[in-house]
C-alpha cells in the first residue's frame with residue numbers, strides 16, 4: 430500500500446486497514462475517520478478502481494464525509510467507510526462478503542457497515558453471517574425502520590428542497606415550482622414522486638433515458654437529455670446521480686437560483702461552493718440534505734443493539750430536522766459571507782472535536 434498517511438485526504442484518520450483474504454480473493458480497505466461521537470458508521474462500496482491509490486483516496490474521502498454527515502445529522506455515530514476492490518469483471522462471492530464480515534467483526538464495533546454503491550441488501554445479509562456490526566438489513570412490517578435507505582434519503586431531500594424554496598424564493602409550497610432532477614434512481618426517483626405529489630413542475634433526466642421518460646410520463650413531467658439537464662432554466666436543480674458535477678463548466682451552465690440534491694461530493698473542489706455563492710445560487714450542502722438514509726441505518730442499528738423495536742416515526746422525526754440545519758447554515762453563510770459548504774464543514778468539525 431502507498432503511504433496513505435501522506436495523502437491530502439488522510440486528515441488524521443484514526444484507523445486505516447488493508448484487508449486481504451487469500452482464500453476468497455477479497456481485498457478491501459476499511460477507513461475510520463473519527464469515533465469521537467460513537468462508532469464509525471458508513472457503507473461499503475464495491476467498485477473496480479483503475480489503481481489501488483484511487484481506492485485509498487475514495488475510502489478516505491468517503492469516511493471523512495461520513496464523520497461530517499453523521500455529526501450534522503445529530504447521530505451518536507462517528508465516520509467510517511469501506512471499499513472492496515472489485516476485479517475488472519466485478520466478481521463478488523459469498524465467501525468474499527463473509528471474509529469482509531470477519532474483518533468488520535475484528536474491529537469490535539468501532540466500525541458499523543451498511544450498503545453503498547455496488548452493495549445490495551442481500552450482500553449485507555451475507556456480511557451479517559459473520560458480524561453484528563452491520564445495518565441496512567431487511568425489515569418486516571410497515572412501521573419498522575431500516576432496510577433500503579434510499580426512500581429515507583429521498584424524504585430528507587424533499588424536506589430540504591422545500592426549505593430552500595422557502596428561504597430563497599419565499600414560497601411555502603413547491604406547488605408550481607420547477608425542479609430539474611439529474612438521476613432518477615432510488616433517490617432521484619423518490620424525490621420526484623414526493624415533489625409531484627405536492628404539485629411541483631418536473632424535468633427529469635437519466636443516462637438510462639427510458640427510466641426518466643417513463644417516470645416523467647407517469648408524473649406529468651418533461652424529459653431532458655443527460656447533457657442538457659444542467660442548463661434547464663428552473664427554480665431548483667437537484668443532482669441525484671454522480672459527484673463532482675459542480676465544476677467550473679457545470680456551474681457556468683446552471684440557470685437556477687437553487688442547487689439541492691442528494692448526490693455525494695457534488696462540488697468538484699471546495700472553491701466551487703464559493704463560485705456558486707458568488708453567482709447568487711443557494712447551495713444545500715450535500716451531506717446535510719442527504720442524511721435521511723444514514724439516519725434510518727443508524728437508528729436501525731442502535732435500536733437493535735438496545736433490543737428495541739425501531740419506530741419509523743422516530744426516523745421521520747429526525748429527518749424532519751434536516752431543514753432547520755440547512756436554514757442555520759444559510760443564515761450563518763449570509764451573515765458571514767462564507768459559502769454554505771464551508772460553514773457546514775466548520776460546524777461539523779466543531780462537533781467532532783477537530
Ligand code: NAD
Pocket residue numbers: 578579580582611612613614615616617634635636637640655669670671672691692693719720722723
Ligand atoms: P441509483 O444507482 O439508484 O441511481 C442513480 C441514477 O443516476 C441511475 O438511474 C443512473 O442511471 C443515473 N445517472 C448516472 N449518471 C448520470 C448522469 N450523468 N446523468 C443523469 N443520470 C445519471 O443510486 P442512488 O442510490 O439513487 O444514489 C444517487 C446519488 O445519491 C449517489 O451519488 C449516492 O452516492 C447518493 N446518495 C444515496 C443515498 C441512498 O440512500 N441511496 C444516500 C446518500 C447519498
